Amino acid sequence: MRLSELSRRSGVATATVKFYLREGLLPPGRRITATQAEYGEEHLRRLRLVRALIQVGGVSVASAREVLAALDNDSLDQNDRLGTAVWALPHGKPADLDDPATETARQRADRLLERLGWGYGPLTDVTPPAYGMLVNAIATLERLGYPCAFEDLEPYARAMEQLAVNDLDLVERYGGTADEQVEAAVALTVLYEPVLLALRRLAEAEESRRRFGTH
Incomplete structure (x- = not known):
């Protein structure tokens, strides 16, 4: 063409x-x-x-x-x-190492990943940028006084495990060559994040209606 x-x-x-x-x-x-x-x-x-x-x-x-x-x-x-x-995708700002909340967040992130059995974190040879994203997110929760204990975080992590299975199942169903599948995986990582955010907000609205709605 x-x-x-x-x-x-x-x-x-x-x-x-x-x-x-x-x-x-x-x-x-x-x-x-x-x-x-x-x-x-x-x-x-x-x-x-x-x-x-x-x-x-x-x-x-x-x-x-x-x-x-x-x-x-x-x-x-x-x-x-x-x-x-x-x-190589953007992962936000690096963690502020001078912030006391960062060290607390790092400990909580490490405990969470260890309990999950995921092979990432500072004690391994592989530390993806998403680890820093997690530390920053937990530090923000800690700093602002919102729940971020292991018990609060684990259900989200378990849900993400299933989402990861769905993601790669989708890529494999996409078919094509190995090159096409890797390209699809990257594209879907980007394109499905807004879908996940929208569905979470809709699900929260529905759960709120069920719990607190008057009708």
Whole structure:
């Protein structure tokens, strides 16, 4: 397909597609003349991923390039490619090590992960950025005086375990090659987070209606 069709099928403006090409977020097409190139389905799939990262996920061009580099690294196995790509996504500010709440939060996060049997945390060789997100979130709860003991956090973690199973089941049902599955996993990580937030709020509204509603 030509650039104009790639733009039409992806819903991304031609100027934006050209920008992504210049920035290396999209591989060059097959040159057919001095001024024209031809693009395939792999370009369309990659363009949709870039759009999910930048336009929906708010990922910077630099971070998107890092994610894509991990996806294209054939020296990594499927698990490492996915992990490296997801770790390159934005994860908020680093924890404030001078804040006393941070140390308390770190201890609670470590206890939670240990009880869950998840192989992450500062005492392991693998510490994903999401660990820092968790520490920051617990520190904020602690700082503001809201419940954040192990007993408060564990039900959320157990629910996330099931969600992770659903996520990867969805990726496997998506089918395609290993490359397509890893790309889908990254895209769905970004695209499903707003779905999860919306469903949680709707579920809370429904539970509130059941518990406290007058009708």
